[in-house]
Amino acid sequence: MRDLYQRLRLSVDADDTAVAAAIDRCEHTGLKADAATVLQAEWRRAEYDALHDTLSDIGRLRARLGLTHAPYWRAGPADDFSLPPGPPGSRFEEWMQRLNRAALAHNRAPRRRLAVAVLWLATLAGGIGLGMFL
Structure with missing residues (x-):
């Protein structure tokens, strides 16, 4: 441009x-x-x-x-x-802080999704187990 x-x-x-x-x-x-x-x-x-x-x-x-x-x-x-x-x-430091925060959030996102999926599966397995017990 x-x-x-x-x-x-x-x-x-x-x-x-x-x-x-x-x-x-x-x-x-x-x-x-x-x-x-x-x-x-x-x-x-x-x-x-x-x-x-x-x-x-x-x-x-x-x-x-x-x-x-x-x-x-x-x-x-x-x-x-x-x-x-x-x-x-100059605004360089501000830009670098923004980039670092974005990179950290990006790197943490897969772990959060994995933790939510494991928790969901554990709840589902517990519900099925409880249903079979009753």
Whole structure:
């Protein structure tokens, strides 16, 4: 996915006139059409900005973890959100805590299911045994 702000050399908080001027200066027809469609409609730009923040966070997280694209992807349209890790105190720690909690929950789920199945089978066997006894 292209980072329209990076490709147009704009800051994320650029006003509408700066966006329009950058789109007019753009020589790449595909980029120009995408930017006009997304950044010049207020509701689309709001959605893009929310997505932009998320993709930037993921790019920093990937960089901190050492996950980089293959050499043939560098400087291409898929590399726009591969960012440097960011300063200390960034959201990296928060992301790592979320990932660790999700991994722990995922690892515990099969054991819980197994324990519930064993308990259910024991209850069923006890009920059948009690039924046969009576």
